[in-house]
Amino acid sequence: MRSILMLMLSITHTQSLSSCPASCVVCSDEAVICHKLSNIIAAPVTTKALMLTDGTIVSIDHHFLSIMSNITVLSFSHNTIATITYDAFWNLTVLHTLLLDHNLLSSQALGGSTFSWLQRLVILHLGNNALGEINGSWFQATGALRTLQLEGNRLTGLDAGTFASADLQGLETLDLSDNLIAYLGKDSFRGLPQLRSLDLSRNQLQSAPPEAFVYLSFLSNLNLELNKWSCTCELRDLASFLNKYTEAPQKVLFNGRKIVCVSADNPAVTTLLELTEANCVSPNHNITVMIKANASISTQRYTRDLALAAVFCFAGKYHNVCLLMPL
Numbered sequence: 364m365r366s367i368l369m370l371m372l373s374i375t376h377t378q379s380l381s382s383c384p385a386s387c388v389v390c391s392d393e394a395v396i397c398h399k400l401s402n403i404i405a406a407p408v409t410t411k412a413l414m415l416t417d418g419t420i421v422s423i424d425h426h427f428l429s430i431m432s433n434i435t436v437l438s439f440s441h442n443t444i445a446t447i448t449y450d451a452f453w454n455l456t457v458l459h460t461l462l463l464d465h466n467l468l469s470s471q472a473l474g475g476s477t478f479s480w481l482q483r484l485v486i487l488h489l490g491n492n493a494l495g496e497i498n499g500s501w502f503q504a505t506g507a508l509r510t511l512q513l514e515g516n517r518l519t520g521l522d523a524g525t526f527a528s529a530d531l532q533g534l535e536t537l538d539l540s541d542n543l544i545a546y547l548g549k550d551s552f553r554g555l556p557q558l559r560s561l562d563l564s565r566n567q568l569q570s571a572p573p574e575a576f577v578y579l580s581f582l583s584n585l586n587l588e589l590n591k592w593s594c595t596c597e598l599r600d601l602a603s604f605l606n607k608y609t610e611a612p613q614k615v616l617f618n619g620r621k622i623v624c625v626s627a628d629n630p631a632v633t634t635l636l637e638l639t640e641a642n643c644v645s646p647n648h649n650i651t652v653m654i655k656a657n658a659s660i661s662t663q664r665y666t667r668d669l670a671l672a673a674v675f676c677f678a679g680k681y682h683n684v685c686l687l688m689p690l
């Protein structure tokens with residue numbers, strides 16, 4: 364049985380070399396690099412790098428890949444992949460880099476077994492897909508992973524459960540930028556003790572607990588800019604942590620002093636790091652509507668504005684909206 368299989372493989376091998384598609388820039392025994400394909404082509408069993416990018420491939424299944432047991436680099440970047448069969452990456456035990464960015468992968472497309480063969484995987488790029496949530500079970504057998512790119516997806520929050528079942532003890536770089544993350548729990552990164560670089564820029568965070576970062580002792584590259592920071596007293600501890608962090612040698616907070624407050628009850632506070640005990644305004648303070656004495660205002664308008672103010676203050680209760688009457 365095995366010898367028949369080997370024979371078939373060697374025929375495939377010869378055919379694939381002699382029929383290298385025109386859009387391939389490299390077709391050798393060890394590397395196949397092609398653009399604009401609509402299918403995964405049968406590359407030689409000896410292939411070490413297979414890069415089929417910028418095409419219209421819609422799914423990955425195992426028929427073509429499992430035979431390439433020495434493959435170390437696999438890229439399907441910039442295709443339209445929406446499905447990956449559970450056995451797609453079987454036997455790829457020496458795979459080092461897997462690039463699946465710029466595709467149409469949803470969270471449902473990945474499962475506990477998708478990456479389970481990839482014990483030597485170091486770099487995994489899942490950026491610019493349609494992932495709505497992370498399931499730690501995807502990473503339960505990827506203990507060698509150092510870089511995980513998840514930017515440009517639809518992630519909305521991270522909590523203690525996110526990486527709970529993951530084996531990411533050695534992960535050093537995590538890119539979560541350009542998602543829809545509005546919630547960050549204290550223990551979101553608990554399973555990632557070696558994290559050095561964390562990018563949370565371009566998300567929807569109004570606040571974040573400093574505890575989420577405190578225990579990341581190797582963290583030296585943090586990016587929090589372009590979120591929806593609401594600079595009330597609730598963020599005082601985060602600001603204080605970040606000020607200490609930036610003062611430590613070798614620690615970088617990207618664009619640190621320029622992290623903008625999208626809302627702040629105290630108009631004097633425009634950036635997150637400016638926030639202190641002394642200048643912060645409590646998110647739960649009693650809102651006082653300030654109305655300038657103005658003789659020309661009719662009683663009717665005055666009453667209407669007061670009613671509006673009450674409505675806005677109520678609606679703003681959880682968003683710390685401070686309202687000053689425009690009189």
Ligand SMILES: *[C@@H]1O[C@H](CO)[C@@H](O)[C@H](O)[C@H]1NC(C)=O
Binds near residue numbers: 408409430431432433
């Ligand atoms: C994989 O690499 C090993 C060691 O270089 C080699 O002996 C083996 O033939 C290769 N296998 C394939 C399928 O190319």
Ligand SMILES: *[C@@H]1O[C@H](CO)[C@@H](O)[C@H](O)[C@H]1NC(C)=O
Binds near residue numbers: 429430453454
């Ligand atoms: C892949 O691994 C499975 C399980 O170890 C094995 O049965 C199968 O023959 C392998 N497939 C190839 C194409 O090497």
Ligand SMILES: *[C@@H]1O[C@H](CO)[C@@H](O)[C@H](O)[C@H]1NC(C)=O
Binds near residue numbers: 474475498500
């Ligand atoms: C994560 O995936 C596992 C296995 O596929 C599944 O049993 C579990 O329900 C998933 N968890 C969540 C939160 O979706």
